Amino acid sequence: MKAYFLGTGTSQGIPVIGSNHPVCKSIDLKDKRLRVSIWISWDNYSYVIDCGPDFRQQMLSSDCQKVDGILFTHEHADHTAGIDDIRPFNFKQGEIPIYAHERVIKNLKQRFDYVFETVNKYPGAPSIQTNQVINNLPFTIGNKLVIPINVMHGNLQVFGYRVDDFAYLTDVKTIEKDEILKLKNLKVLVINALREEPHNTHFNLKEALDFITLLQPEKAYLTHISHNMGFHEEVQKTLPDNVFLAYDNLEIDL
Numbered sequence: 001m002k003a004y005f006l007g008t009g010t011s012q013g014i015p016v017i018g019s020n021h022p023v024c025k026s027i028d029l030k031d032k033r034l035r036v037s038i039w040i041s042w043d044n045y046s047y048v049i050d051c052g053p054d055f056r057q058q059m060l061s062s063d064c065q066k067v068d069g070i071l072f073t074h075e076h077a078d079h080t081a082g083i084d085d086i087r088p089f090n091f092k093q094g095e096i097p098i099y100a101h102e103r104v105i106k107n108l109k110q111r112f113d114y115v116f117e118t119v120n121k122y123p124g125a126p127s128i129q130t131n132q133v134i135n136n137l138p139f140t141i142g143n144k145l146v147i148p149i150n151v152m153h154g155n156l157q158v159f160g161y162r163v164d165d166f167a168y169l170t171d172v173k174t175i176e177k178d179e180i181l182k183l184k185n186l187k188v189l190v191i192n193a194l195r196e197e198p199h200n201t202h203f204n205l206k207e208a209l210d211f212i213t214l215l216q217p218e219k220a221y222l223t224h225i226s227h228n229m230g231f232h233e234e235v236q237k238t239l240p241d242n243v244f245l246a247y248d249n250l251e252i253d254l
């Protein structure tokens, strides 16, 4: 299995529009971060987690040829606003399955009502087949089992996903003990870390590193990163040996 980081930025992306912050002005490509998303593939299977506003650009730069399904973590726009751009995959493949919490599916039906239209639907509109994700109920994508991980993003429930010994968690601020038990013996953990300063709804760097120390994965990659985290190269030097700041277009073997 391979994981390809499509985007590793927080909701505004880096550079932030109109910002003169040094990280936003950096010429290092590792300091350019699209909205957060990851592409996992194995055998002939190909899935993405989240579909934010940079989805089109991400599919072009990664040269992703097909999407067998989209797993959504939650409904915030930086994770969902790219849905209209699944159309090229619809035209090649037909309906795309999505996997999400019932609340998220309901939210998408309101915001993208034309996608779910049953009467006189515009022929070029995206086409989606919905699958409800329920906590403590693993489900199958391709020939692999996915374990949903229930986490909290402030007051909002968010799903992380575990596939084999890989887990992808974003927008975490708190997590219950029972959910932590689902994250034992990971080879690779992807976890959000916004910046050094604390934040109400996101792990800061220290919280992410403490979480990694608790779980002891072989390797951990940090994502959902704000420009306030600092320059990629400088922050990376401060991290433990098995912890990496992810960056856009990074591909890892799982």
Ligand SMILES: [Zn+2]
Residues within 6 Å of the ligand: 010, 011, 036, 076, 078, 079, 171, 224
């Ligand atoms: Zn987010």
